[in-house]
Ligand SMILES: Nc1ncnc2c1ncn2[C@@H]1O[C@H](COP(=O)(O)OP(=O)(O)O)[C@@H](O)[C@H]1O
């Protein structure tokens with residue numbers, strides 16, 4: 271299979287809860303987090319600009335509070351998320367510190383990106399952080415924004431938020447790490463004949479129909495929100511790779527253009543000079 275052209279300087283990496291916690295427990299996958307911090311720090315050392323969009327607040331909060339079942343009400347989920355978010359950031363801070371890197375917490379809501387002034391403020395904050403060589407770590411501000419928590423996501427989930435961030439800062443690439451090797455013709459957890467799509471260039475209703483819900487009790491949006499994110503990326507002439515985050519070193523393979531995961535790229539990438 272041909273190598274992909276994924277030369278990227280400004281990269282948004284989204285990691286889902288399912289990659290940060292061991293399946294069916296609310297215990298942290300410390301190895302995955304350590305490797306993620308290593309790879310992202312190494313990319314910074316290579317001169318790349320990196321933004322991490324990390325889920326996991328609810329999952330980490332559940333672990334901290336000793337809950338085995340995800341709370342059902344929105345206020346309870348919000349409370350658990352706010353316990354977990356501090357803990358999550360603390361873990362990242364420690365891990366990134368091992369490599370001499372500073373991180374910043376950015377909790378965003380849908381409306382900050384809808385209002386032009388808020389959008390500009392967020393953009394400016396990103397620019398300054400990147401100038402300061404800091405790695406911004408983004409999550410939805412769960413105590414304010416509840417769209418994603420009721421699992422009837424209209425807009426506000428970290429999959430789509432990562433696409434919004436990629437759009438806002440004009441990223442060269444969005445890498446979405448999940449607990450699955452990519453986007454399949456149907457949910458591989460339930461269909462053994464599901465086939466992996468290597469490249470997707472457009473998203474229509476038939477493609478959306480092959481997307482199912484979340485894989486673990488911690489995940490939120492499942493494949494549907496990832497496809498919605500991909501749709502936004504494609505309509506902005508940007509690129510996204512969906513891959514398995516079990517070993518975050520896969521980011522090196524992706525950036526080397528190796529055919530791992532599913533690449534979402536527009537058929538014709540527009541350049542400043544015209545269509546490539
Ligand atoms: N067509 C599909 N291709 C791949 N995965 C799918 C598909 N439909 C549903 N899924 C499910 O989506 C899950 C990933 O979404 P989710 O659990 O929300 O993860 P994350 O926490 O990484 O956001 C996979 O584990 C898989 O079970």
Ligand SMILES: N[C@@H](CCC(=O)OP(=O)(O)O)C(=O)O
Nearest residue numbers: 287325326327328428490491
């Ligand atoms: N903001 C919440 C849920 C975010 C979310 O989209 O979760 P996921 O499907 O694991 O990416 C959290 O941090 O737990």
